[in-house]
Amino acid sequence: MSTEKSAKPADAERRERRVILVTGMSGAGRTTALKSLEDIGYEAVDNLPLSLLASFAGPAQGPAPGPAQEPAHGGAAAVAARPLAIGVDIRTRDFGVDPVLDELDRLAREAGYNVCTVFLDCDDDVLLRRYAETRRRHPLDSSKAVPDMIQLERRLLARLRARADVVIDTTGKSPWELKETLSAYFAPEESYGLSLFVTSFAFREGVPRESDLVFDVRFLKNPHYDPQLRPLTGEDEAVQKAIEGDGDFQAFFDSLTGMLEILLPRYAQEGKSYLTIAVGCTGGRHRSVYVARKLNDWLLARDWRVRLHHRDIHGGGGRDML
DSSP, X not given: OOOOOOOOOTTOSXXXXXXXXXXXXXXXXXXXXXXXXXXXXXEEEESOOGGGHHHHHOOSEEEOSSGGGSOTTOOHHHHHHSOEEEEOOTTSTTOOHHHHHHHHHHIIIIIOXXXXXXXXXXXXXXXXXXXXXXXXXXXXXXXXXXXXXXXXXXXXXXXXXXXXXXXXXXXXXXXXXXXXXXXXXXXXXXOSSOEEEEEEEEGGGOOOTTOSEEEEOTTSOOGGGSTTTTTSOTTSHHHHHHHHTSTTHHXXXXXXXXXXXXXXXXXXXXXXXXXXXXXXXXXXXXXXXXXHHHHHHHHHHTTOEEEEEETTTTSOTTOOOO
16 A cells, blocks of 8 residues: 555655545544654645645755754744645645645655655544544535534545555544554654554454455454453453464464465555454454564564553454544
Protein backbone atom coordinates (compact mmCIF):
# COMPACT_ATOMS: atom_id res chain seq x y z
CA MET A 1 0.00 0.00 0.00
CA SER A 2 2.93 2.34 0.55
CA THR A 3 4.03 4.59 -2.30
CA GLU A 4 6.84 6.33 -0.47
CA LYS A 5 10.44 6.53 -1.50
CA SER A 6 13.06 4.20 -0.15
CA ALA A 7 14.73 5.06 3.14
CA LYS A 8 17.70 7.39 3.13
CA PRO A 9 20.84 6.92 5.24
CA ALA A 10 20.28 7.94 8.85
CA ASP A 11 23.38 10.15 8.83
CA ALA A 12 22.48 12.09 5.69
CA GLU A 13 23.24 15.79 6.04
CA ARG A 14 19.84 16.79 4.69
CA ARG A 15 16.53 14.98 4.79
CA GLU A 16 13.31 15.23 2.83
CA ARG A 17 10.69 16.99 4.89
CA ARG A 18 7.94 14.65 6.09
CA VAL A 19 4.38 15.70 5.21
CA ILE A 20 1.50 13.57 6.51
CA LEU A 21 -1.89 14.19 4.94
CA VAL A 22 -4.62 13.08 7.37
CA THR A 23 -7.99 12.43 5.74
CA GLY A 24 -10.85 9.97 5.88
CA MET A 25 -14.49 9.65 6.87
CA SER A 26 -16.06 12.59 8.69
CA GLY A 27 -16.34 11.65 12.36
CA ALA A 28 -13.59 9.04 12.21
CA GLY A 29 -11.19 11.02 14.40
CA ARG A 30 -9.19 13.36 12.19
CA THR A 31 -9.02 16.10 14.84
CA THR A 32 -7.87 13.60 17.47
CA ALA A 33 -5.26 12.25 15.06
CA LEU A 34 -3.87 15.72 14.36
CA LYS A 35 -3.63 16.48 18.09
CA SER A 36 -1.84 13.17 18.61
CA LEU A 37 0.66 13.90 15.85
CA GLU A 38 1.23 17.36 17.32
CA ASP A 39 1.98 15.73 20.68
CA ILE A 40 4.70 13.55 19.13
CA GLY A 41 6.44 16.46 17.40
CA TYR A 42 4.55 17.42 14.25
CA GLU A 43 3.37 20.85 13.26
CA ALA A 44 -0.33 20.28 12.64
CA VAL A 45 -2.93 22.32 10.76
CA ASP A 46 -6.48 21.39 9.80
CA ASN A 47 -8.51 22.19 6.68
CA LEU A 48 -5.68 23.88 4.81
CA PRO A 49 -6.75 24.72 1.23
CA LEU A 50 -4.91 22.45 -1.16
CA SER A 51 -3.73 25.42 -3.19
CA LEU A 52 -1.73 26.61 -0.15
CA LEU A 53 -0.23 23.25 0.75
CA ALA A 54 3.13 23.65 -1.00
CA SER A 55 3.69 27.22 0.21
CA PHE A 56 2.76 26.29 3.78
CA ALA A 57 5.04 23.24 3.80
CA GLY A 58 8.07 25.36 2.98
CA PRO A 59 11.40 23.91 1.75
CA ALA A 60 11.26 20.22 0.91
CA GLN A 61 14.82 19.66 2.13
CA GLY A 62 15.81 20.21 5.73
CA PRO A 63 18.73 19.39 7.99
CA ALA A 64 18.96 15.87 9.36
CA PRO A 65 17.30 15.43 12.78
CA GLY A 66 19.55 16.20 15.71
CA PRO A 67 19.87 18.13 18.94
CA ALA A 68 20.83 21.31 17.08
CA GLN A 69 17.30 21.49 15.68
CA GLU A 70 15.67 21.73 19.07
CA PRO A 71 16.77 24.95 20.80
CA ALA A 72 15.80 25.16 24.45
CA HIS A 73 13.44 28.06 23.79
CA GLY A 74 12.03 26.93 20.41
CA GLY A 75 12.00 29.55 17.70
CA ALA A 76 11.82 29.55 13.90
CA ALA A 77 14.67 27.08 13.46
CA ALA A 78 12.90 24.50 15.58
CA VAL A 79 9.58 24.99 13.76
CA ALA A 80 11.22 24.78 10.35
CA ALA A 81 12.73 21.42 11.20
CA ARG A 82 9.46 19.83 12.33
CA PRO A 83 7.55 17.42 10.10
CA LEU A 84 4.04 18.46 9.08
CA ALA A 85 0.61 16.91 9.62
CA ILE A 86 -2.16 18.45 7.53
CA GLY A 87 -5.83 17.58 7.90
CA VAL A 88 -7.92 17.50 4.74
CA ASP A 89 -11.51 16.31 4.32
CA ILE A 90 -14.67 17.11 2.38
CA ARG A 91 -15.06 20.42 4.28
CA THR A 92 -11.73 21.70 3.00
CA ARG A 93 -12.01 24.45 0.41
CA ASP A 94 -11.21 23.17 -3.13
CA PHE A 95 -11.40 19.56 -1.86
CA GLY A 96 -11.92 16.80 -4.39
CA VAL A 97 -10.42 13.34 -4.77
CA ASP A 98 -8.76 14.15 -8.09
CA PRO A 99 -7.23 17.45 -6.86
CA VAL A 100 -5.95 15.71 -3.72
CA LEU A 101 -4.35 12.88 -5.70
CA ASP A 102 -2.86 15.33 -8.20
CA GLU A 103 -1.44 17.50 -5.41
CA LEU A 104 0.07 14.46 -3.67
CA ASP A 105 1.76 13.39 -6.89
CA ARG A 106 3.03 16.91 -7.54
CA LEU A 107 4.43 17.37 -4.04
CA ALA A 108 6.31 14.08 -4.20
CA ARG A 109 7.47 14.46 -7.78
CA GLU A 110 8.17 18.17 -8.22
CA ALA A 111 8.59 19.55 -4.72
CA GLY A 112 10.43 16.53 -3.36
CA TYR A 113 8.56 16.11 -0.07
CA ASN A 114 8.33 12.76 1.71
CA VAL A 115 4.53 12.53 1.54
CA CYS A 116 2.33 10.00 3.35
CA THR A 117 -1.45 9.76 3.29
CA VAL A 118 -3.33 8.45 6.35
CA PHE A 119 -6.98 7.51 5.86
CA LEU A 120 -9.12 7.21 9.00
CA ASP A 121 -12.08 4.85 8.69
CA CYS A 122 -14.83 3.71 11.04
CA ASP A 123 -17.87 1.43 11.02
CA ASP A 124 -21.06 3.10 9.81
CA ASP A 125 -23.06 2.32 12.96
CA VAL A 126 -20.38 3.93 15.12
CA LEU A 127 -20.28 7.02 12.89
CA LEU A 128 -24.07 7.26 13.20
CA ARG A 129 -23.83 7.02 16.98
CA ARG A 130 -21.18 9.74 17.09
CA TYR A 131 -23.36 12.07 15.00
CA ALA A 132 -26.33 11.34 17.26
CA GLU A 133 -24.34 11.96 20.45
CA THR A 134 -22.85 15.24 19.22
CA ARG A 135 -26.06 16.30 17.41
CA ARG A 136 -23.97 17.42 14.48
CA ARG A 137 -25.14 17.33 10.88
CA HIS A 138 -23.14 15.66 8.16
CA PRO A 139 -20.94 18.21 6.36
CA LEU A 140 -21.94 16.99 2.90
CA ASP A 141 -25.58 18.00 3.19
CA SER A 142 -27.28 19.06 6.41
CA SER A 143 -30.77 18.65 4.92
CA LYS A 144 -30.51 14.91 4.20
CA ALA A 145 -30.41 11.82 6.38
CA VAL A 146 -27.01 11.10 7.94
CA PRO A 147 -26.93 7.41 6.87
CA ASP A 148 -27.36 8.42 3.23
CA MET A 149 -24.61 11.02 3.51
CA ILE A 150 -22.22 8.50 5.09
CA GLN A 151 -22.74 6.15 2.15
CA LEU A 152 -22.27 9.01 -0.33
CA GLU A 153 -19.06 10.07 1.40
CA ARG A 154 -17.76 6.47 1.26
CA ARG A 155 -18.34 6.39 -2.49
CA LEU A 156 -16.69 9.77 -2.99
CA LEU A 157 -13.61 8.81 -0.96
CA ALA A 158 -13.19 5.21 -2.20
CA ARG A 159 -10.28 6.00 -4.52
CA LEU A 160 -8.54 8.13 -1.90
CA ARG A 161 -8.83 5.28 0.60
CA ALA A 162 -7.40 2.84 -1.92
CA ARG A 163 -4.46 5.18 -2.55
CA ALA A 164 -3.67 5.79 1.14
CA ASP A 165 -0.34 4.64 2.54
CA VAL A 166 -1.91 3.77 5.89
CA VAL A 167 -5.56 3.01 6.71
CA ILE A 168 -6.48 3.14 10.40
CA ASP A 169 -9.78 1.82 11.71
CA THR A 170 -10.84 3.92 14.72
CA THR A 171 -14.04 1.96 15.49
CA GLY A 172 -12.81 0.54 18.79
CA LYS A 173 -9.94 2.89 19.54
CA SER A 174 -9.68 5.27 22.45
CA PRO A 175 -7.78 8.55 21.83
CA TRP A 176 -4.80 7.02 23.64
CA GLU A 177 -4.86 3.93 21.41
CA LEU A 178 -5.06 6.07 18.29
CA LYS A 179 -2.07 8.07 19.50
CA GLU A 180 -0.14 4.84 20.15
CA THR A 181 -0.92 3.62 16.65
CA LEU A 182 0.18 6.91 15.07
CA SER A 183 3.33 6.93 17.19
CA ALA A 184 4.15 3.43 16.02
CA TYR A 185 4.01 4.55 12.42
CA PHE A 186 5.15 8.16 12.53
CA ALA A 187 7.41 8.92 15.50
CA PRO A 188 9.77 11.52 13.94
CA GLU A 189 12.92 9.61 14.82
CA GLU A 190 11.51 6.62 12.93
CA SER A 191 10.33 8.39 9.80
CA TYR A 192 12.49 6.54 7.30
CA GLY A 193 12.78 2.92 6.35
CA LEU A 194 10.29 0.13 7.04
CA SER A 195 8.35 0.56 10.30
CA LEU A 196 6.57 -2.53 11.63
CA PHE A 197 3.48 -2.69 13.81
CA VAL A 198 2.60 -6.03 15.42
CA THR A 199 -0.86 -6.40 16.96
CA SER A 200 -2.74 -9.27 18.55
CA PHE A 201 -6.51 -9.41 18.17
CA ALA A 202 -9.65 -11.51 18.67
CA PHE A 203 -11.30 -12.88 15.54
CA ARG A 204 -14.69 -12.54 17.22
CA GLU A 205 -14.08 -8.77 17.33
CA GLY A 206 -13.01 -8.62 13.69
CA VAL A 207 -9.69 -8.47 11.85
CA PRO A 208 -7.94 -5.07 12.20
CA ARG A 209 -8.64 -3.14 9.00
CA GLU A 210 -5.12 -1.76 8.83
CA SER A 211 -3.60 -5.26 8.65
CA ASP A 212 -1.17 -6.05 5.84
CA LEU A 213 -0.36 -9.61 6.97
CA VAL A 214 -2.78 -11.68 9.09
CA PHE A 215 -1.84 -14.91 10.88
CA ASP A 216 -4.44 -17.17 12.47
CA VAL A 217 -3.14 -19.07 15.53
CA ARG A 218 -6.44 -20.66 16.55
CA PHE A 219 -4.96 -24.05 15.63
CA LEU A 220 -2.80 -23.96 18.78
CA LYS A 221 -4.13 -25.54 21.98
CA ASN A 222 -6.26 -23.00 23.78
CA PRO A 223 -5.25 -22.09 27.39
CA HIS A 224 -8.78 -20.75 27.88
CA TYR A 225 -9.96 -24.28 28.66
CA ASP A 226 -7.56 -24.61 31.58
CA PRO A 227 -9.32 -23.07 34.63
CA GLN A 228 -5.98 -22.01 36.10
CA LEU A 229 -4.84 -20.27 32.90
CA ARG A 230 -8.15 -18.74 31.84
CA PRO A 231 -7.86 -15.55 33.93
CA LEU A 232 -4.27 -14.98 32.77
CA THR A 233 -3.02 -13.65 29.41
CA GLY A 234 -0.28 -14.43 26.93
CA GLU A 235 1.94 -12.03 28.84
CA ASP A 236 2.02 -14.45 31.79
CA GLU A 237 4.75 -17.09 31.98
CA ALA A 238 2.38 -19.96 32.76
CA VAL A 239 0.36 -19.29 29.61
CA GLN A 240 3.52 -18.92 27.53
CA LYS A 241 4.81 -22.30 28.70
CA ALA A 242 1.47 -23.93 27.91
CA ILE A 243 1.47 -22.53 24.37
CA GLU A 244 5.07 -23.52 23.75
CA GLY A 245 4.16 -26.98 24.99
CA ASP A 246 1.98 -27.47 21.92
CA GLY A 247 3.92 -29.89 19.73
CA ASP A 248 3.35 -27.81 16.58
CA PHE A 249 4.22 -24.42 18.05
CA GLN A 250 7.94 -24.31 17.32
CA ALA A 251 7.57 -25.59 13.76
CA PHE A 252 4.92 -22.95 13.13
CA PHE A 253 6.99 -20.13 14.60
CA ASP A 254 10.10 -21.16 12.67
CA SER A 255 8.08 -21.19 9.45
CA LEU A 256 6.56 -17.80 10.25
CA THR A 257 9.89 -16.13 10.95
CA GLY A 258 11.49 -17.89 7.98
CA MET A 259 8.88 -16.37 5.70
CA LEU A 260 9.31 -12.92 7.23
CA GLU A 261 13.07 -13.12 6.73
CA ILE A 262 12.31 -13.23 3.01
CA LEU A 263 9.38 -10.81 2.91
CA LEU A 264 10.55 -7.91 5.06
CA PRO A 265 13.78 -7.05 3.18
CA ARG A 266 11.86 -7.25 -0.10
CA TYR A 267 9.13 -4.94 1.19
CA ALA A 268 11.84 -2.50 2.29
CA GLN A 269 13.56 -2.68 -1.11
CA GLU A 270 10.26 -1.89 -2.83
CA GLY A 271 9.95 1.28 -0.75
CA LYS A 272 7.16 0.13 1.58
CA SER A 273 7.33 2.28 4.69
CA TYR A 274 4.69 0.77 6.99
CA LEU A 275 3.65 -2.82 7.59
CA THR A 276 1.07 -4.10 10.08
CA ILE A 277 1.32 -7.74 11.11
CA ALA A 278 -1.82 -8.99 12.88
CA VAL A 279 -1.94 -12.21 14.90
CA GLY A 280 -5.39 -13.47 15.84
CA CYS A 281 -7.00 -16.11 18.04
CA THR A 282 -10.55 -16.55 19.29
CA GLY A 283 -10.54 -14.25 22.32
CA GLY A 284 -7.39 -12.20 21.74
CA ARG A 285 -6.03 -12.87 25.25
CA HIS A 286 -3.80 -15.95 25.18
CA ARG A 287 -2.42 -17.47 21.98
CA SER A 288 -2.37 -14.36 19.80
CA VAL A 289 -0.88 -12.25 22.60
CA TYR A 290 2.02 -14.62 23.16
CA VAL A 291 2.76 -15.19 19.47
CA ALA A 292 2.66 -11.41 18.83
CA ARG A 293 4.98 -10.83 21.80
CA LYS A 294 7.41 -13.50 20.66
CA LEU A 295 7.34 -12.19 17.10
CA ASN A 296 7.96 -8.64 18.34
CA ASP A 297 10.99 -9.81 20.32
CA TRP A 298 12.29 -11.73 17.30
CA LEU A 299 12.00 -8.63 15.11
CA LEU A 300 13.69 -6.40 17.69
CA ALA A 301 16.59 -8.85 17.94
CA ARG A 302 17.12 -8.35 14.21
CA ASP A 303 17.08 -4.55 14.49
CA TRP A 304 13.71 -3.94 12.83
CA ARG A 305 11.78 -0.90 14.03
CA VAL A 306 8.68 -2.40 15.58
CA ARG A 307 5.87 -1.50 17.99
CA LEU A 308 3.63 -4.01 19.76
CA HIS A 309 -0.04 -3.65 20.67
CA HIS A 310 -2.59 -6.09 22.11
CA ARG A 311 -5.95 -4.86 20.87
CA ASP A 312 -8.28 -7.22 22.71
CA ILE A 313 -6.21 -8.45 25.66
CA HIS A 314 -8.69 -6.89 28.11
CA GLY A 315 -11.75 -7.89 26.10
CA GLY A 316 -12.19 -4.34 24.84
CA GLY A 317 -12.61 -4.98 21.12
CA GLY A 318 -15.45 -3.08 19.52
CA ARG A 319 -15.42 -0.23 22.06
CA ASP A 320 -16.42 3.19 20.81
CA MET A 321 -14.23 5.50 22.86
CA LEU A 322 -12.82 7.94 20.33
